[in-house]
Amino acid sequence: MSRGNISLAALLWLVIAFLVLYPMSILxxxxxxxxxxxxWGISNYLGFFQDTYYLKTFGNTLLLSVLVLLTTTLxxxxxxxxxxxxxHWGKTxxxxxxxxxxxxxxxxxxxxxxxxxxxxxxxxLLLMETGLFKTPIxxxxxxxxLVFIQSLHMLPFIVLGLSAGFTNIDPSFxxxxxxxxxxxxxxxxxxxxxxxxxxxxxxxxxxxxxxFTDWLTPMILGQVDFLPSVAYINIAYHFTDVHRxxxxxxxxxxxxxxxxxxxxxxxxWVERKKYTGLSKGTTSEGRVIEPGPLVKLSAYLYMFFIAGxxxxxxIVLGLSAxxxxxxxxPFPTHWTLENFRVILLETPVLIQNSxxxxxxxxxxxxxxxxxxxxxxxxxxxxxRNALDFVITxxxxxxxxxxxxxxxxGFWKGIPLAQYWIIMPLALFARRLPYFLRMAHSSYxxxxxxxxxxxxxxxxxxxxxxxxxxxxxLIKGVLVGVVMFxxxxxxxxxxxxxxxxxxxxxxxxxxxLNWHRGMEFGIAAAMAFLMIVIAFILLLxxxxxxxxxxxxxxxxxxx
Amino acid sequence: MAFIEIxxxxxxxxxxxAVNHIQLEVNKGEMVTLLGPSGCGKTxxxxxxxxLERPEEGDIVIDGKPMLxxxxxxxxxxxxxMVFQNxxxxxxxxxxxxxxxxxxxxxxxxxxxxxxxxxxxxxxxxNGLEERYPSQLSGGQQQRVALARALVSNPKVLLLDEPLxxxxxxxxxxxxxxxxxxxxxxxxxxxxxxxxxxxxxxISDRVAVMDSGNVVQIGTPQEIYEKPxxxxxxxxxxxxNFMSGEVVQVLQDTDAVYVRTEFSEKMxxxxxxxxxxxxxxxVYASIRPEDVEVFTEPPQARENLxxxxxxxxxxxxxxxxxxxxxDGTMIRVQVPHYVPQEEGQELHLFLNPQKCMILF
Ligand SMILES: Nc1ncnc2c1ncn2[C@@H]1O[C@H](COP(=O)(O)OP(=O)(O)OP(=O)(O)O)[C@@H](O)[C@H]1O
Ligand SMILES: [Mg+2]
Numbered sequence: 001m002s003r004g005n006i007s008l009a010a011l012l013w014l015v016i017a018f019l020v021l022y023p024m025s026i027l028x029x030x031x032x033x034x035x036x037x038x039x040w041g042i043s044n045y046l047g048f049f050q051d052t053y054y055l056k057t058f059g060n061t062l063l064l065s066v067l068v069l070l071t072t073t074l075x076x077x078x079x080x081x082x083x084x085x086x087x088h089w090g091k092t093x094x095x096x097x098x099x100x101x102x103x104x105x106x107x108x109x110x111x112x113x114x115x116x117x118x119x120x121x122x123x124x125l126l127l128m129e130t131g132l133f134k135t136p137i138x139x140x141x142x143x144x145x146l147v148f149i150q151s152l153h154m155l156p157f158i159v160l161g162l163s164a165g166f167t168n169i170d171p172s173f174x175x176x177x178x179x180x181x182x183x184x185x186x187x188x189x190x191x192x193x194x195x196x197x198x199x200x201x202x203x204x205x206x207x208x209x210x211x212f213t214d215w216l217t218p219m220i221l222g223q224v225d226f227l228p229s230v231a232y233i234n235i236a237y238h239f240t241d242v243h244r245x246x247x248x249x250x251x252x253x254x255x256x257x258x259x260x261x262x263x264x265x266x267x268x269w270v271e272r273k274k275y276t277g278l279s280k281g282t283t284s285e286g287r288v289i290e291p292g293p294l295v296k297l298s299a300y301l302y303m304f305f306i307a308g309x310x311x312x313x314x315i316v317l318g319l320s321a322x323x324x325x326x327x328x329x330p331f332p333t334h335w336t337l338e339n340f341r342v343i344l345l346e347t348p349v350l351i352q353n354s355x356x357x358x359x360x361x362x363x364x365x366x367x368x369x370x371x372x373x374x375x376x377x378x379x380x381x382x383x384r385n386a387l388d389f390v391i392t393x394x395x396x397x398x399x400x401x402x403x404x405x406x407x408x409g410f411w412k413g414i415p416l417a418q419y420w421i422i423m424p425l426a427l428f429a430r431r432l433p434y435f436l437r438m439a440h441s442s443y444x445x446x447x448x449x450x451x452x453x454x455x456x457x458x459x460x461x462x463x464x465x466x467x468x469x470x471x472x473l474i475k476g477v478l479v480g481v482v483m484f485x486x487x488x489x490x491x492x493x494x495x496x497x498x499x500x501x502x503x504x505x506x507x508x509x510x511x512l513n514w515h516r517g518m519e520f521g522i523a524a525a526m527a528f529l530m531i532v533i534a535f536i537l538l539l540x541x542x543x544x545x546x547x548x549x550x551x552x553x554x555x556x557x558x
Numbered sequence: 559m560a561f562i563e564i565x566x567x568x569x570x571x572x573x574x575x576a577v578n579h580i581q582l583e584v585n586k587g588e589m590v591t592l593l594g595p596s597g598c599g600k601t602x603x604x605x606x607x608x609x610l611e612r613p614e615e616g617d618i619v620i621d622g623k624p625m626l627x628x629x630x631x632x633x634x635x636x637x638x639x640m641v642f643q644n645x646x647x648x649x650x651x652x653x654x655x656x657x658x659x660x661x662x663x664x665x666x667x668x669x670x671x672x673x674x675x676x677x678x679x680x681x682x683x684x685n686g687l688e689e690r691y692p693s694q695l696s697g698g699q700q701q702r703v704a705l706a707r708a709l710v711s712n713p714k715v716l717l718l719d720e721p722l723x724x725x726x727x728x729x730x731x732x733x734x735x736x737x738x739x740x741x742x743x744x745x746x747x748x749x750x751x752x753x754x755x756x757x758x759x760x761i762s763d764r765v766a767v768m769d770s771g772n773v774v775q776i777g778t779p780q781e782i783y784e785k786p787x788x789x790x791x792x793x794x795x796x797x798x799n800f801m802s803g804e805v806v807q808v809l810q811d812t813d814a815v816y817v818r819t820e821f822s823e824k825m826x827x828x829x830x831x832x833x834x835x836x837x838x839x840x841v842y843a844s845i846r847p848e849d850v851e852v853f854t855e856p857p858q859a860r861e862n863l864x865x866x867x868x869x870x871x872x873x874x875x876x877x878x879x880x881x882x883x884x885d886g887t888m889i890r891v892q893v894p895h896y897v898p899q900e901e902g903q904e905l906h907l908f909l910n911p912q913k914c915m916i917l918f
Contacts (some may be wrong), residue, residue: 449646452610455633456640457660457707467659471650 004461009381012372016390019429023409027401030408031249035242047243048250054230058254061227064146064211071151072207073200076158077193079306082299083159084166087288096542097307099156103534104313105490106153107510108527110220112316113140113149115326115520122316125330145221150214152309154207161203165196198270205266212255213398216492220514227255228400235404236497249404256401263396314531320524339525347509350526353423354505357495358488361427365435365484368428370477373439374465378448388440395433399493402430407497420503423495427488434487435480442476443469482541486534506530559622561586561747562607562715567616569602576602577613578771584747589738591750591758594768595794600751601643603768604717607749608640609633621714639708639746641718645700647692647707654688657706664711674710681740682706698729705737709744716741716748722757734760755795759783767791785830789842789917799850799889800842801825805916808835817843817916821885826861826911834918841916847879847892849913853906854899862909868901882907 032040048054082088083095101109116122117139124136139145174191193200215228224233234241234248291299321339323332343350375381376388406426410416416425446469454464470477492507499508506526513523560583569577577599584590592600605611607618609625610633618625620638625631648656654675661671679685682702692700701721708716721737722730738761741748752758758765759779766776767790775787786792789800803819813832816824827843829835857863866884873879873895880891882905889907899905 447644447646449642449644450648452608452633453640453642453646453648453704453707454659455610456608456636456638458634458663458711459659460632460634463663468648472648 005375005379005381008371009375009379009383009387012368012375012387013383015368016387019425020390020394020432022414023402023405026409026413027249027405028253031246031253033246035246044246044250048247048254051247053225054247054251057225057227057230057251060143060225061211061255064143064150064226065208067143067147068150068154068211069204069208071147072155072158073204075151075306076155076162078302079155080159080162080166081188082303084163085289086291086296086299088291088296088299094303094307097310098159098303100310101153101313102156103486103490103538104153104310104531105492105507105527106150106214107216107220107492107507108317108531109153109313110149110217111320111510111514111520111524111527112313113145114220115320115524116312116316117145120328122330125328129330141221141223143223146211146218146223149217149221150210154210155306157203157206158200159203161199161201162196165199166192168199169195201266202270205262209259209262209396212258213400213493215400216511227251228398231255231404232400232496235407249408252398252401252404255398259396259398260393263393314528314535317524317528317531320521321528322525324521326521339521340529342522343509343525343529349502350504350506350509351529353503354489354507357423357427357505358485358491360421360424361431361488362435362481362485364424364428365432365488366477366481368432369435369439369480372436373443374469376440377443378451391433391436394430399430399491400497402426403494403497406494417498422498423503423505426494426498427491430491430494431484431487435484438476438480438483439473442473445476446472479541482537486537489533490530560584561588561621562749563617563619564603564607565617565619567603567606567613567618569599569606569611569613575771577606579616580768580771580773582766582773582776584749586747587742587745588763589741589748589750589761591752591762591765592768593752593755593758593765593794596753597770598768599771600753600768601719604719604749604751607715608638608717609636636715637713638715638717639711639713640716641701641704641708641721643720643723645704645724647700647703649692651691652688653684653690653692653695653703656692656703657710659707660711678706678710681709697725698733701725701733705740709740709746712744713746716746718748718750720752721750723752723754730757737761759795767794769794785915786917787830789844792844792917797847797890798844799847800844800917801887801889803841803843805835805837805839805841807837808832814911815916817841819843819887821864821887822862825909825914827914827916828912829916835916839918841918843909843914844917845889845909845914847890849910850889850891851908851910852880852891852893852897853908856906857908860908862911862914864907864909866905866907868899868903868905871899871901880905 031044032042034041034043079098083091083098114121118124119136119138119141121139123139124133127133128136140148169192173195174187211226211228213228215226215232218224218226218229219232224230228251231248231251234244234251238244238248319332320326322335322337324334324336324338326332326334372387372391376384403426406417406422406429410422416422450472451464451468454468455461459467490507491505492511495505495508496511499505504512506529510523510526510530513526514520562582562584564580564582566579566581567577568575568579580599580603582590582603592603594600602611606613607620607625609631612630613626617627620636623631625636648659651659657678658671658675661674666674675688679688682705684699684702684706687695687699692703695703701724704721708718718737722733725733734757750758750761752761762779764776764778765782766773767782767787768774769790775782775791777785782791783795786795786798792798793800801819801821803817803825805815806818806824807816808829809815813829815827815829815835817827819825825843835841856865864884866882866889868880869883869888870881871878872881876895878893878895878897880893880899882889882891884907891905891907
């Protein structure tokens with residue numbers, strides 16, 4: 001173990017300590033503060049759990065999680081099966097469309113669905129035109145709408161996990177069941193599904209946690225009695241009301257604790273299952289079936305239905321972005337570029353900020369991620385596993401918790417929040433795992449003897465890294481770079497707590513436009529712009545490395 | 559003084575002791591093989607020489623310069639060439655660039671680099687493949703690239719870790735001789751790791767047999783084969799019949815001993831170590847299948863003559879293997895392929911006392 005590695009690891013720990021551990025501990029510390037005194041205690045927690053309102057909020061969130069998980073599972077299982085097992089035309093296109101919500105910001109979806117499914121949205125207006133309905137149907141305002149929108153957003157995680165599972169099962173397991181006489185459906189229920197449990201679970205936990213993180217969707221739909229939304233409202237609007245502020249902090253912590261413990265539980269369980277060797281990684285394509293015509297038709301219809309819902313988001317936003325005063329009409333009538341003129345010419349600072357902040361965050365991400373991947377994979381420095389662990393935890397840590405802890409940690413004491421650099425730093429901390437995991441997994445696949453051969457040939461460590469490792473890692477690294485950038489570009493949950501006048505990013509612009517009076521056209525145009533940017537970046541990655549893409553997708557989030 | 563001296567080398571991974579205080583010397587220009595079963599510590603020893611592992615104890619001296627005791631010398635500073643088991647040919651570089659990588663790092667003039675590369679390409683038979691990427695090469699060609707890369711800068715020491723194990727049998731034999739003659743011509747001191755005893759016999763000047771982290775015997779291939787130090791070595795190198803027994807009598811002033819085995823009260827054997835042989839000691843009377851003499855008719859009476867029944871006959875092309883039961887003890891016998899005896903028939907075996915050694 002060389003001294004260089006140890007100092008490098010120490011440096012990385014210092015960064016983590018400053019940008020992750022310090023603000024988090026301030027957050028936890030604050031939650032134990034007794035309001036208006038200098039004393040500490042658990043009174044905030046007692047207050048929270050004795051207040052029927054907050055308890056109800058907690059229950060609502062739990063209920064929403066269960067419903068979203070049920071819905072995504074119900075729709076996801078057949079979808080994953082079709083994608084993984086049926087030989088059909090357009091597999092890549094459908095897969096791409098169904099997975100698209102991962103890179104679409106959740107709030108973009110909400111706006112699109114309000115325009116399309118809202119009280120006087122396209123669908124209701126069309127229905128009323130037919131004369132069958134006198135009054136509009138409430139498609140989305142209520143818990144059913146939340147379940148619908150969040151499920152569509154989280155469906156990819158179930159599909160990704162399950163279809164990987166369906167593809168990777170050793171075909172002989174199913175063949176054995178077939179030989180034993182288990183027919184199609186029975187075999188699926190008794191053998192295939194149980195074998196896929198670990199990969200299902202990995203996705204399911206991410207889905208289940210989403211309602212504990214997503215504060216914005218409920219707010220836009222006017223449903224605020226959910227844990228993260230309450231936390232946001234209490235802290236953002238009632239910072240001066242000390243009691244509500246502390247209730248907000250406790251709500252943040254409760255969400256974070258739920259998220260982290262479930263995440264760890266699922267990880268532990270999946271690891272254990274993997275260890276017993278249930279699913280053997282086969283290199284073959286897995287079982288691909290040629291379905292009968294009727295099954296095939298239904299499969300197509302089903303895929304069209306889901307893909308159509310996903311496509312609705314960019315289409316509706318696009319229509320809205322290029323039109324003006326689209327209200328009480330099923331389709332826009334006034335076409336205009338006015339929205340884009342406002343965004344690009346009147347307030348170009350939003351786009352600028354988005355690119356600058358995400359870009360700087362990305363540079364931090366690379367500067368931190370490459371050495372961290374090296375330390376974790378290639379050295380035996382003590383504490384490297386803990387480093388990996390902390391960084392991975394950031395995947396489950398709600399964005400709102402990062403935001404609040406930065407607000408508390410960097411306002412007084414270390415007054416970093418007064419400088420714009422806080423924005424990229426926060427984005428960096430929040431999206432840390434995206435780049436690192438990519439670099440990490442491609443590093444694991446890089447045969448160490450390629451590097452050793454270089455050292456034996458007379459190259460030092462740094463030279464070896466530049467000449468041998470980096471060129472061989474570059475694909476994975478680039479995918480990580482793009483994913484990181486997309487995710488940083490869309491980030492709102494953390495940024496919303498930290499921005500000040502002049503620091504607004506595109507997502508914040510969307511939020512403010514909605515918040516200040518339904519400037520839907522401009523908000524839609526901004527969302528549309530973000531989708532276009534994400535889409536272009538995605539095209540770039542799929543060019544670079546098609547297969548690696550899936551590996552890059554971890555849990556998403558606003 | 560030897561060119562490479564490994565002194566009391568000790569390396570562990572957590573609780574696993576991979577290399578247990580070994581001593582080994584390699585003379586200048588010599589090729590020494592580390593031979594042993596999987597997991598016995600061959601690769602670890604080699605990697606310690608290369609500087610890719612840091613041993614906990616001991617020292618390695620190369621050409622008079624200590625690699626450990628006076629501060630750890632980085633692999634890049636040891637002046638070695640190494641061929642990895644999986645070749646480790648860099649997939650993103652063409653053959654030529656793979657080979658000259660080390661020379662470029664040493665900032666050798668372009669002209670010289672071209673010259674050296676040409677020579678080594680010639681030696682390894684890679685002419686015309688310079689501009690290919692490794693993915694466009696066969697396994698054997700990739701192996702040659704790895705070898706060329708290791709040789710190009712005239713290293714003081716060449717280390718090879720099972721360089722042929724990923725190749726098919728035919729190519730393996732061909733390359734064995736190629737490597738040997740190439741290394742000998744260049745006069746490079748080399749350490750060669752393998753778990754294939756036939757390969758070790760062919761290629762090395764001396765063999766070091768390893769067993770769970772220890773070097774159990776060092777010697778020329780012939781010494782190792784004919785005078786194995788213990789049962790492990792005898793079993794690992796070639797085939798050996800082991801007949802467990804007990805020493806009954808040690809003959810004065812000779813290396814002959816009598817051993818009681820399951821089928822014989824007094825069997826005459828040779829001992830490699832007279833001092834360690836005392837009556838009552840449990841030993842194995844051991845003889846190689848090809849050293850057993852067989853007679854179809856009872857020959858002249860003599861010591862160590864036994865009658866047995868052929869239980870199984872195996873045809874191996876140029877010779878036959880008989881599994882002969884002598885009072886229930888199975889003895890393997892190698893005979894020329896024209897011996898007509900069949901299963902169930904009787905044979906007389908003569909276990910020549912000169913060839914029948916006792917092992918511990
Ligand atoms: N990096 C490592 N971490 C932990 N244990 C190791 C490591 N490398 C080797 N070992 C252990 O050390 C012992 C010796 O390993 P080594 O690779 O030297 O064996 P080997 O003789 O080369 O075997 P093979 O013929 O299979 O290549 C083994 O028990 C192995 O499991
Ligand atoms: Mg080995």
